Amino acid sequence: MADTRSSVVPExxxxxxxxxADWWDPDGSERMLHKLNPVRLAYVRDMVDQHWQADEHSLRPLEGKTALDVGCGAGLLAEPLSRLGANVTAIDAAAPLIEAAKSHAxxxxxxxxxxxxxVEALDGQFDLVTSMEVIEHVAEPQAFLNSLVARLAPGGLLVLSTPNRTAKSRLLMITIAEGIGQIPKGTHDHSKFITPDEMKxxxxVAGLSVIDCEGIAFSATRGLHLSDDLSLNYLIAARHA
Structure with missing residues (x-):
């Protein structure tokens, strides 16, 4: 059973x-995640290469390392982490998503x-901990972050992503994307978005040192892409202080 001490919001x-049911359908309800995932994965790969001084041409830079993906959904990030060589544990508080993830894998x-x-109910520590688009959905963000850090092994790397709380993110992610059905309606609560200045x-407090922060921007010509512009969404990498 999932533990509900801090992170899980039943709704x-x-x-x-x-x-x-259609999480893995690139044209289904999670089509925006399918567009976002390659951007997130490219960032994770870059941070992995830098953190462990890995060969950027290696197909399996996480060989011999353990990874934990928190709020894994049906496995969009967990699967490529496995292909990169990691021994992956992936958790989610929604049982139907875990069943879908198991079936697809x-x-x-x-x-x-x-x-x-x-994450609060989990034991053990992992070399890489990821949590993508999750912290804005939990009940107690600081407690959730503390729990992520508790699972991070000494010398490990933490990477998470989350929307920034700006007028731009409200317009693009809620008014437009949820309005036209690109993102399921009701997915986001703008008041729960966390700015980089709040996240750092x-x-x-959680005992981390931020080593990198990069934006995910959108343009009509490039789609979603890594950028210095943090106003829509951002990725942040950290290690033990």
Whole structure:
């Protein structure tokens, strides 16, 4: 059973769990995540290469390392992390998403330890901890971040992404994207978005040192892409202070 001490908001879990059936459909309810995932993965790969001084041409830079993906959904990031060589544990508080993730990974011939759990209920430590578009959905962001850090092994790397709380993110992600159905309606609560200036002190409280922060921007010509512009969404990498 998932632990609910700090991170799980039942209404959020129910909404995401209801989308499990077509999570892997690039034209389905999570099509925006399919567009976002390559951008997130490119950033994770870059941070991995820098943090462990890995060969940027290696196909498996995470060989011999453990990875934990928190709020994994149906496995959009967990699967490529496995292909990069990591021994992956991936958790989500929505049971239907874990079932969808297990089924898809089996079809791909991937061995991923998927668990229906909140991070607070998990034991062990991992070299790489990722949590993408999750912290803006939890009940207590600082407590959630502290729990992520508790799972981070000494010398490990933490990478998370989240929307910035700006007028631009409200317009593009809620008014437009949710309005036209690119993102399921009700996915986001703009008041729960966290700015980079708020996130960095939270990381310090959790015992982390931020090593990088990069934006995810959108343009008509390039689509979603990594950028110095943090006003829409951003990725942040950190290690133990």
């Amino acid at each position: 959020e879990i129910a909404q995401f769990g209801a989308q499990a 089996e079809g791909q011939g991937l061995e991923i330890d998927y668990r229906h759990s909140a 002190p939270m990381m310090a």
